[in-house]
Amino acid sequence: MKFHLEKANPSSKARTGCIDTNNGSFETPAFMPVATRGTIRGLTAGQVREAGAGILLVNLFHLWLRPGEKIIREAGGISSFMGWNGPVLADSGGYQIYSLSGSVKIREEGAFFQSPYDGRKVFLSPEDVVSVGSGMGIDLIMVLDHLVSPDSPPDVLREARDRTLRWARRSLDVAPPDGALFGIVQGGCDTDARKWSAETLSFMTGREGQTFSGFGIGGLGIGESFEVRNRIVGETLDVLPREKPRYLMGIGYPEDLLAGIAQGVDLFDCVLPTRNGRNGMVFTSKGRLLIRNARFQEEDSPLDDGCSCAACKSYSRAYIHHLFRNGEMLGPILNTIHNLTYYLDLMQQSRIEIRQGTFNAWAQQKMDSLQQTEREQS
Amino acid sequence: MKFHLEKANPSSKARTGCIDTNNGSFETPAFMPVATRGTIRGLTAGQVREAGAGILLVNLFHLWLRPGEKIIREAGGISSFMGWNGPVLADSGGYQIYSLSGSVKIREEGAFFQSPYDGRKVFLSPEDVVSVGSGMGIDLIMVLDHLVSPDSPPDVLREARDRTLRWARRSLDVAPPDGALFGIVQGGCDTDARKWSAETLSFMTGREGQTFSGFGIGGLGIGESFEVRNRIVGETLDVLPREKPRYLMGIGYPEDLLAGIAQGVDLFDCVLPTRNGRNGMVFTSKGRLLIRNARFQEEDSPLDDGCSCAACKSYSRAYIHHLFRNGEMLGPILNTIHNLTYYLDLMQQSRIEIRQGTFNAWAQQKMDSLQQTEREQS
Numbered sequence: 001m002k003f004h005l006e007k008a009n010p011s012s013k014a015r016t017g018c019i020d021t022n023n024g025s026f027e028t029p030a031f032m033p034v035a036t037r038g039t040i041r042g043l044t045a046g047q048v049r050e051a052g053a054g055i056l057l058v059n060l061f062h063l064w065l066r067p068g069e070k071i072i073r074e075a076g077g078i079s080s081f082m083g084w085n086g087p088v089l090a091d092s093g094g095y096q097i098y099s100l101s102g103s104v105k106i107r108e109e110g111a112f113f114q115s116p117y118d119g120r121k122v123f124l125s126p127e128d129v130v131s132v133g134s135g136m137g138i139d140l141i142m143v144l145d146h147l148v149s150p151d152s153p154p155d156v157l158r159e160a161r162d163r164t165l166r167w168a169r170r171s172l173d174v175a176p177p178d179g180a181l182f183g184i185v186q187g188g189c190d191t192d193a194r195k196w197s198a199e200t201l202s203f204m205t206g207r208e209g210q211t212f213s214g215f216g217i218g219g220l221g222i223g224e225s226f227e228v229r230n231r232i233v234g235e236t237l238d239v240l241p242r243e244k245p246r247y248l249m250g251i252g253y254p255e256d257l258l259a260g261i262a263q264g265v266d267l268f269d270c271v272l273p274t275r276n277g278r279n280g281m282v283f284t285s286k287g288r289l290l291i292r293n294a295r296f297q298e299e300d301s302p303l304d305d306g307c308s309c310a311a312c313k314s315y316s317r318a319y320i321h322h323l324f325r326n327g328e329m330l331g332p333i334l335n336t337i338h339n340l341t342y343y344l345d346l347m348q349q350s351r352i353e354i355r356q357g358t359f360n361a362w363a364q365q366k367m368d369s370l371q372q373t374e375r376e377q378s
Numbered sequence: 379m380k381f382h383l384e385k386a387n388p389s390s391k392a393r394t395g396c397i398d399t400n401n402g403s404f405e406t407p408a409f410m411p412v413a414t415r416g417t418i419r420g421l422t423a424g425q426v427r428e429a430g431a432g433i434l435l436v437n438l439f440h441l442w443l444r445p446g447e448k449i450i451r452e453a454g455g456i457s458s459f460m461g462w463n464g465p466v467l468a469d470s471g472g473y474q475i476y477s478l479s480g481s482v483k484i485r486e487e488g489a490f491f492q493s494p495y496d497g498r499k500v501f502l503s504p505e506d507v508v509s510v511g512s513g514m515g516i517d518l519i520m521v522l523d524h525l526v527s528p529d530s531p532p533d534v535l536r537e538a539r540d541r542t543l544r545w546a547r548r549s550l551d552v553a554p555p556d557g558a559l560f561g562i563v564q565g566g567c568d569t570d571a572r573k574w575s576a577e578t579l580s581f582m583t584g585r586e587g588q589t590f591s592g593f594g595i596g597g598l599g600i601g602e603s604f605e606v607r608n609r610i611v612g613e614t615l616d617v618l619p620r621e622k623p624r625y626l627m628g629i630g631y632p633e634d635l636l637a638g639i640a641q642g643v644d645l646f647d648c649v650l651p652t653r654n655g656r657n658g659m660v661f662t663s664k665g666r667l668l669i670r671n672a673r674f675q676e677e678d679s680p681l682d683d684g685c686s687c688a689a690c691k692s693y694s695r696a697y698i699h700h701l702f703r704n705g706e707m708l709g710p711i712l713n714t715i716h717n718l719t720y721y722l723d724l725m726q727q728s729r730i731e732i733r734q735g736t737f738n739a740w741a742q743q744k745m746d747s748l749q750q751t752e753r754e755q756s
Contacts, residue, residue, distance in 0.1 A: 037704050038700065039701060039706050040708075041706060041708070042707040042711065044688065044708070045692060046688070066703065067696065067699075070676075071676055074676065074678065075678055075694060081694070083693045298448075298452065310422060310424070314423060318445065318449055319416070319453070319459055319460065322416065322444065322449075323417060325445075326415050326444060328415060328419060329417075329419050329420040329710075329711075330418075333420065333422070334422075
């Protein structure tokens with residue numbers, strides 16, 4: 001993996017760049033649609049590309065359990081297996097340590113899970129994540145981290161943070177020379193803990209001199225306020241090396257992306273455009289709407305007037321309302337196409353504004369208008 | 379609607395033609411994918427077109443209840459509402475008289491249904507079907523017929539057949555000059571009843587001299603053997619006028635389509651490629667397969683080696699197996715794309731063989747090979 005930092009906006013920390021991988025290149029800031037089990041629900045790879053995606057996120061933990069590393073490796077890697085043929089980043093299983101915590105046992109050597117598929121006991125170590133990720137042909141591998149609830153007692157938080165760093169070091173030790181491994185900054189909402197985690201990871205080297213190719217900021221988006229998150233992201237990015245990509249994990253709403261970009265974030269992922277789209281929520285330039293609402297029953301206009309996605313080009317709100325009302329698969333599909341396009345257009349426009357040196361004013365105006373429409377609608 | 383009978387195969391009754399409608403033209407023999415509620419489940423209109431479809435079938439009864447005639451009319455008609463922008467045929471509700479028979483009351487004036495959506499009592503007359511179909515901009519409207527189980531007592535069969543003819547006459551009386559209305563031949567498995575029904579409809583004229591633009595052969599595919607159906611289709615087609623399109627309703631497997639074409643059928647529809655595809659059944663040149671079967675877990679080849687559909691171009695059997703195993707939407711979508719392509723390719727190849735005068739030999743070989751692979755697999 002190579003990261004070319006292209007241009008920083010003179011009046012802000014926002015920046016554009018390009019990441020080259022063995023499976024192709026993409027521009028940053030980038031939003032990664034979430035293909036947990038190797039598929040963006042309901043979309044062909046062609047539709048995802050047409051929506052503007054340059055890189056996808058998959059979940060290593062889920063793919064490791066099903067269909068398993070062997071099948072993916074023999075298919076020529078995950079990118080080829082899923083017909084995507086572009087760059088792929090894999091989340092490690094750290095989030096599952098948090099979300100499946102009731103059935104997870106953490107030991108220093110790694111995590112003991114109960115498989116959500118068949119209840120079987122499985123063990124995943126930091127070294128396993130690197131090895132499985134390489135075997136699956138993942139372009140950007142996130143290390144296994146120990147994620148706990150930010151409301152945990154201080155000693156639990158400290159233990160998880162320290163273990164995350166020890167695991168990060170073990171991961172670096174086995175990082176293959178051609179693989180891109182990302183460290184993950186933890187530390188809850190505590191400034192010092194975050195800075196210490198970021199600093200330690202920045203200077204960390206493996207047994208053969210390996211360093212991280214980039215850094216994730218983890219453990220956010222699980223309850224903290226917009227302001228607190230923004231502060232932590234800013235403090236963390238101040239410490240992380242400028243020349244490596246920074247990835248704000250699992251965030252968020254359009255306004256969160258703009259705030260992140262303004263701070264210098266390069267990569268994002270979130271299930272919002274896809275999951276919420278499947279449930280009927282549509283992101284538009286005039287705010288969000290719930291397509292099941294009866295007021296859309298007779299609206300002959302597209303989801304978003306200014307949008308040129310495949311859904312807005314051919315279908316009306318009335319039709320998509322009809323599809324949702326009847327539980328027809330095409331409803332969630334069209335919403336997903338539209339929402340992804342909305343997110344990916346936002347990133348593309350951000351890159352343009354950064355290059356023009358107009359990002360800050362544009363983003364501020366965009367955020368104000370988003371907040372205003374939300375207020376009007378609520 | 380205009381039907382141009384292009385070429386009859388000298389050595390068989392198979393024939394090619396072209397049907398022009400206000401929404402475009404398509405070649406016959408044609409297979410119509412089933413979009414009951416105005417959507418081929420899981421596919422965009424573009425994907426359906428790419429699979430090779432020239433005309434779609436919708437269900438007037440369902441669309442009349444939801445979203446209703448008004449919304450569809452105001453959207454510019456069903457073809458525009460569903461983003462298809464091509465020809466559409468509507469089945470009337472006759473099949474629902476059969477399938478919902480427990481809650482349907484038939485009177486001479488029409489059918490009293492209980493809405494499957496909200497239980498409300500609704501009434502549909504033969505005249506309503508023509509008027510609603512016109513209002514929705516349907517290109518080919520099937521009359522309302524009274525379909526009963528072929529196992530019904532003789533007096534019930536006779537009553538339904540006679541009522542179907544009286545309803546057909548009332549439909550013709552209100553047929554708009556620019557609309558294409560198809561009569562439906564009934565008569566169970568009785569040769570005389572079928573011939574009488576076909577003959578009566580052939581010579582039927584409405585109040586202002588209207589005649590049917592084409593004819594459906596209904597009431598088949600609900601229990602009779604392949605041989606009995608073939609005999610009835612042949613006997614019926616011998617009576618129907620050569621210069622008008624004939625539509626074998628709701629049939630069937632690939633071998634049934636070939637048998638129908640050999641007898642001179644021009645139009646087909648069936649839920650098999652879509653419904654069975656969603657449930658995991660795949661039609662291939664080497665027979666059917668069930669993609670959930672564990673033997674496909676590691677198969678890196680496409681569903682069908684000779685197929686050039688979007689599913690076979692980019693995805694392996696192992697990947698689609700993985701999608702089905704995890705209940706991922708893309709599994710049913712890819713199978714639907716493939717199966718529709720398989721059916722529509724079969725129709726295209728049939729048209730080529732008819733034009734070349736080689737249809738009979740080709741179809742016989744194809745049927746033998748399909749039957750043989752089925753035997754080997756069962």
